[in-house]
Amino acid sequence: MSLSHQNPVAMRWFALAACALVGGCSTQVIVEAKFPTPLVQPLPVSVGILIPEELYNYIYTEDVPEQSLWTIALGDANVSMLQPLFKRMFRDTRSVDAVPAGSAPAGLDGVLKPTIAKFEFDVPVGQRDKFVEVWIQYQLSLYDADGRTVIDWTVSGYGKSELMRNRQDAVQKAAIVAMREAGATISTKFADQPQIKSWLGEKEHAATPGAGPQAAAKPEAQ
Amino acid sequence: MQPHQGQDRRQPPNPKRSEMNFTHFAAIALVTGLVAGCGITSRVEPYKQGSAVIQQGEHVVVLARKQHANHEAEADFVQCISTALAKGDKPIEVHASKEFEDKMYPWFEPSTAPLTTEDLSHLFERPGVLDQVRGTGVRYVVWLDGSTDRVASGGGISCAAGIGGAGCMGLAWWEDDSRYDATVWDIRDLQSEGTIHADVKGRSVMPAIIIPLPFIAHPQAHACRDLTKQLKQFLTTPEGYGGRAVDAG
Numbered sequence: 001m002s003l004s005h006q007n008p009v010a011m012r013w014f015a016l017a018a019c020a021l022v023g024g025c026s027t028q029v030i031v032e033a034k035f036p037t038p039l040v041q042p043l044p045v046s047v048g049i050l051i052p053e054e055l056y057n058y059i060y061t062e063d064v065p066e067q068s069l070w071t072i073a074l075g076d077a078n079v080s081m082l083q084p085l086f087k088r089m090f091r092d093t094r095s096v097d098a099v100p101a102g103s104a105p106a107g108l109d110g111v112l113k114p115t116i117a118k119f120e121f122d123v124p125v126g127q128r129d130k131f132v133e134v135w136i137q138y139q140l141s142l143y144d145a146d147g148r149t150v151i152d153w154t155v156s157g158y159g160k161s162e163l164m165r166n167r168q169d170a171v172q173k174a175a176i177v178a179m180r181e182a183g184a185t186i187s188t189k190f191a192d193q194p195q196i197k198s199w200l201g202e203k204e205h206a207a208t209p210g211a212g213p214q215a216a217a218k219p220e221a222q
Numbered sequence: 223m224q225p226h227q228g229q230d231r232r233q234p235p236n237p238k239r240s241e242m243n244f245t246h247f248a249a250i251a252l253v254t255g256l257v258a259g260c261g262i263t264s265r266v267e268p269y270k271q272g273s274a275v276i277q278q279g280e281h282v283v284v285l286a287r288k289q290h291a292n293h294e295a296e297a298d299f300v301q302c303i304s305t306a307l308a309k310g311d312k313p314i315e316v317h318a319s320k321e322f323e324d325k326m327y328p329w330f331e332p333s334t335a336p337l338t339t340e341d342l343s344h345l346f347e348r349p350g351v352l353d354q355v356r357g358t359g360v361r362y363v364v365w366l367d368g369s370t371d372r373v374a375s376g377g378g379i380s381c382a383a384g385i386g387g388a389g390c391m392g393l394a395w396w397e398d399d400s401r402y403d404a405t406v407w408d409i410r411d412l413q414s415e416g417t418i419h420a421d422v423k424g425r426s427v428m429p430a431i432i433i434p435l436p437f438i439a440h441p442q443a444h445a446c447r448d449l450t451k452q453l454k455q456f457l458t459t460p461e462g463y464g465g466r467a468v469d470a471g
Binding site (some may be wrong): 036075158177180188 | 263294296324325326328329331332333334348349350351353356
């Protein structure tokens with residue numbers, strides 16, 4: 001068992017401190033926030049949630065010219081955004097350790113694995129720009145009970161925040177807005193994706209013969 | 223009454239005193255000029271198309287429009303309006319903006335917030351949304367759109383330091399423009415009640431004669447006061463309100 005499994009918080013701080021030592025003059029941001037539970041109707045499926053270690057411990061580093069080495073830790077925020085989101089989006093959720101290979105754990109219709117595909121940020125140097133901007137892109141991979149990939153769906157979130165005296169605070173606020181945006185898209189558009197509509201239709205059909213994909217997707221449709 | 227003969231009360235002119243008077247007047251003229259240069263011009267245009275009046279127990283929530291890429295009503299401006307509505311003469315019950323957005327998540331985020339009352343009506347058809355709004359007690363949403371931007375600036379100040387001391391010389395000025403629209407939606411009757419437009423310009427100057435003397439205008443604070451005053455009237459006056467611009471120098 002790795003040290004990160006034993007104490008992920010300590011590992012995150014250790015990684016940040018190491019980045020700071022290596023980078024010399026660095027700017028560190030630990031994004032922490034409480035995200036609200038979405039006001040959506042749960043989809044009638046049971047889904048296993050696989051949150052990979054790299055998402056738990058996601059740290060973005062970038063050496064910004066004319067500024068410093070920025071280190072942005074998003075791990076805690078990822079977990080506090082995605083867990084209540086998925087819990088509300090599906091009839092039933094449970095944590096799983098792996099993508100199903102052949103067959104999913106009993107009672108699960110599929111497994112959902114979120115990862116961060118891309119993260120970018122911009123802190124203005126001149127006086128003309130007054131917003132810090134953050135872009136975040138998640139990839140949601142949904143696997144069927146037999147391990148088949150239903151969809152690899154990329155979801156983007158954009159956030160901006162007024163540039164304040166404390167630049168770290170502005171980056172943190174912009175990151176939270178971007179994550180909320182991504183969460184809003186996930187919770188409102190998930191069931192609109194054609195592959196997911198079809199998958200939901202199959203599940204509903206298997207459960208109650210006669211029901212179609214539209215019926216299953218209706219509560220979430222935009 | 224006759225004046226006393228031979229008693230001229232006028233004193234002979236004192237050259238030192240005249241010089242002091244001149245300096246005094248020059249300083250007053252300079253300060254007056256600078257204060258006049260540092261000024262606020264305000265224009266508020268209210269337009270009320272409905273006749274709704276806020277009732278006891280009904281709340282207002284003030285939200286920023288966040289769909290624009292290059293501008294957005296500042297968080298402290300939204301807070302200023304919310305706080306001012308809840309205080310002073312004719313206080314109104316105001317629901318906290320962040321709390322409302324959290325309770326209604328994900329439906330009032332930048333990408334999902336309703337842009338028209340028709341969108342709002344579709345949103346309320348979703349299961350649970352209308353009940354959640356009713357639970358907040360909010361009847362009116364005030365959408366704030368706009369921002370405060372620097373529209374002009376000029377001049378310059380040079381500072382130097384030496385063995386004998388340090389000092390600055392010069393004159394810098396800048397002009398900020400606060401333009402905001404406050405659109406009021408009645409979310410019970412699903413209609414827009416009207417809009418209040420505020421445009422407040424403020425010119426600040428900073429002369430430096432040895433030390434810089436800032437004369438700073440705060441158009442955003444002025445816009446907050448003007449909009450709040452109008453919003454209170456808007457929400458409490460049933461008819462005959464709006465349709466005329468209010469200018470303030």
